[in-house]
Amino acid sequence: MRYLMMSKAGGQAPDERLFAEMGKFVEELTAAGVLLATGGLAPASIRVASVDGEITVTDGPFAEAKEAVAGFALVEVRSEAEVIELAKRFRRIVGDGEGYIQQVF
Template sequence: MRFLMMTVDDGTPQGPVDDELQARMGAFIAEMSRSGALLATGGLDPRATHIVAKDGKAEIVDGPFSESKEFVAGFALVETRSEEEAIELCRGFWAIVGSGRGTIQRVYGPDGD
């Protein structure tokens, strides 16, 4: 089973990232990679291209989008045996980071069930 775990930036000010947090996160990512659970991870540029499609025609939509108060700031694509295992990986992430918001969504499709 594959899951996409996303962190959300809702505009809440964050403190500086210190060396200890970076080291703990590096070890966490390395362990997930060694176990085979981590398939991909990364941070996302807050600037995005917005597309609206209608009747098979896609168009770029200009911003700014005042209704958008938060955005996906980072992600991890993981492969686990169960949703509970994905939730535990997510708990491990938040135990290091401290505070924030995120989502976990099951990924369907090729190689994802």
């Protein structure tokens, strides 16, 4: 089962401890074959919408910086419970904030 884990901006400002702990977490998940991809996302985005066949393209950002998705991880796990546990571990490392998990089909 593949899941996309997304994290909103927020939490503590990065420091050496955070980078070290996150580095260990990423190495562990990579070695276990769980982590497929990670990345940070720019705060700006482009909206492409279609209404009655009319397509519009609008430059962002569309949300306040604290509401924007700031990064993601694509993981492959055996169950929903496993991805929730990974998300909890991630949140313990980075501190306060909010994220989302969605299954990838």
